[in-house]
Amino acid sequence: MKSLVRENDEILVNSAPKRLHIITFGCQMNEYDSQRMAQMLMDSYRLTPFPEEADLIIVNTCSIREKAEHKLYSLLGRLKGLKRTNPSLKIGVAGCVAQQLGKDLFERAPQVDFVMGPQGLYDLKRIVRCLEKGEERLLKTELNEDFDIPYIDVPLPRRGDVRAFVTIMQGCDNFCTYCIVPFVRGREISRPVDDILREIGSLVDQGVKDVTLLGQNVNSYGKKPSEGVDCPGLLKEIDRAFPGIRLRFTTSHPKDLSDRLIECFGRLGTLCEHLHLPVQSGSDRILKRMNRRYSRAEYLQKVEKLRSACPDMTITTDLIVGFPGETEEDFSQTMSLLEKVRFDQAFAFKFSERPGTAAARFPEKVAEDVKSRRLTKLLELQNQIGLEQYRRFEGRVCQVLVESSSREKLTARTRENHVVNLEGGSNLVGRLINVYIERACHHSLVGRILH
Numbered sequence: 518m519k520s521l522v523r524e525n526d527e528i529l530v531n532s533a534p535k536r537l538h539i540i541t542f543g544c545q546m547n548e549y550d551s552q553r554m555a556q557m558l559m560d561s562y563r564l565t566p567f568p569e570e571a572d573l574i575i576v577n578t579c580s581i582r583e584k585a586e587h588k589l590y591s592l593l594g595r596l597k598g599l600k601r602t603n604p605s606l607k608i609g610v611a612g613c614v615a616q617q618l619g620k621d622l623f624e625r626a627p628q629v630d631f632v633m634g635p636q637g638l639y640d641l642k643r644i645v646r647c648l649e650k651g652e653e654r655l656l657k658t659e660l661n662e663d664f665d666i667p668y669i670d671v672p673l674p675r676r677g678d679v680r681a682f683v684t685i686m687q688g689c690d691n692f693c694t695y696c697i698v699p700f701v702r703g704r705e706i707s708r709p710v711d712d713i714l715r716e717i718g719s720l721v722d723q724g725v726k727d728v729t730l731l732g733q734n735v736n737s738y739g740k741k742p743s744e745g746v747d748c749p750g751l752l753k754e755i756d757r758a759f760p761g762i763r764l765r766f767t768t769s770h771p772k773d774l775s776d777r778l779i780e781c782f783g784r785l786g787t788l789c790e791h792l793h794l795p796v797q798s799g800s801d802r803i804l805k806r807m808n809r810r811y812s813r814a815e816y817l818q819k820v821e822k823l824r825s826a827c828p829d830m831t832i833t834t835d836l837i838v839g840f841p842g843e844t845e846e847d848f849s850q851t852m853s854l855l856e857k858v859r860f861d862q863a864f865a866f867k868f869s870e871r872p873g874t875a876a877a878r879f880p881e882k883v884a885e886d887v888k889s890r891r892l893t894k895l896l897e898l899q900n901q902i903g904l905e906q907y908r909r910f911e912g913r914v915c916q917v918l919v920e921s922s923s924r925e926k927l928t929a930r931t932r933e934n935h936v937v938n939l940e941g942g943s944n945l946v947g948r949l950i951n952v953y954i955e956r957a958c959h960h961s962l963v964g965r966i967l968h
């Protein structure tokens with residue numbers, strides 16, 4: 518759970534009289550959406566990190582993690598107290614849980630004034646105007662297949678960040694059996710190329726040097742014939758327009774990782790040598806039950822192609838253990854896939870069902886203690902592999918982008934997406950510098966600046 522602003526974020530202060538507090542759960546896409554909401558209201562609200570001084574609080578929810586509903590209600594319970602001290606306070610709920618619960622939220626949490634889903638948030642300005650006129654319980658949760666993601670032409674004052682995220686598409690057509698996203702974010706919708714280029718341009722003007730393109734399934738960007746430019750085409754356009762940036766994208770579905778897209782690695786100077794490619798399981802039987810629509814062999818083949826296009830490529834992944842029906846044999850297939858691919862990092866979770874998904878109705882549930890044991894075993898193996906992978910950088914000279922500083926300690930990032938800790942002055946933030954990698958730790962590197 519994050520507030521969109523931190524205490525002492527001076528640059529977010531504008532002269533608007535009212536105050537807005539946004540609480541964000543979940544992924545980078547939700548953080549991006551929270552920023553869009555702040556942008557939309559910037560002419561009349563300024564952001565505050567303190568909920569108790571806000572005139573408007575928006576909770577931007579995520580349904581991917583476990584107990585999302587429960588967490589939301591408990592937060593709303595705490596916010597209800599603020600309404601007693603400030604009766605004019607308005608509270609809104611946005612995002613995936615809002616989409617899922619819809620008007621039921623008004624029944625369970627009468628302190629909520631408006632509910633809007635991932636498409637509805639673009640109507641925020643109108644919703645707030647209606648609230649100010651005295652309208653109550655406003656609901657905006659339609660999902661429209663022909664929805665056009667609007668361009669918000671108001672730059673958000675930034676905190677001097679050198680990294681930024683740009684959503685290029687939203688929604689998902691894949692219906693993996695464990696996932697709620699297609700139900701709450703709707704079908705895939707790609708943003709127009711010109712809007713994306715314009716947004717990156719304004720970020721670059723503000724000093725951003727590392728841009729990550731976001732979407733639930735980024736590599737199916739522009740797949741409708743009417744959209745004209747596909748994901749490799751978009752990467753090429755961005756590379757041409759902004760040759761000085763570092764470019765990344767996430768999340769990719771293995772089945773949509775085309776040869777043309779793989780060829781972009783190593784060919785486009787801006788495209789960094791890192792890909793997050795969620796595999797979820799190493800067993801064909803489980804992949805089928807998950808409706809992932811690729812096989813273990815196909816996944817391994819894509820990894821091989823990526824590494825021949827770009828030998829030093831960092832590959833990271835997501836894994837689920839204890840999916841319904843997962844046997845010891847299935848799990849050992851996942852373990853052997855880890856050994857074969859040698860991911861730099863893997864984000865592994867125990868399966869937990871999401872109401873409304875197909876997998877929630879699957880029989881052959883795996884017992885909690887079995888899931889826990891498998892997860893521990895998997896993380897032990899991955900920690901060892903991850904450290905070995907990080908060690909390949911020891912003794913090398915890498916170019917890093919310095920992202921932040923605190924008391925003469927710098928945090929920087931390699932093109933391969935490894936965090937490097939260094940000593941140095943804050944004047945280096947935003948600069949590309951060469952460093953000597955002294956040693957690898959779990960999940961980071963320690964470097965020394967080369968003068």
Ligand code: SF4
Nearest residue numbers: 689691692693696698
């Ligand atoms: S690809 Fe699968 S896991 Fe990813 S958002 Fe779509 S349905 Fe969910």
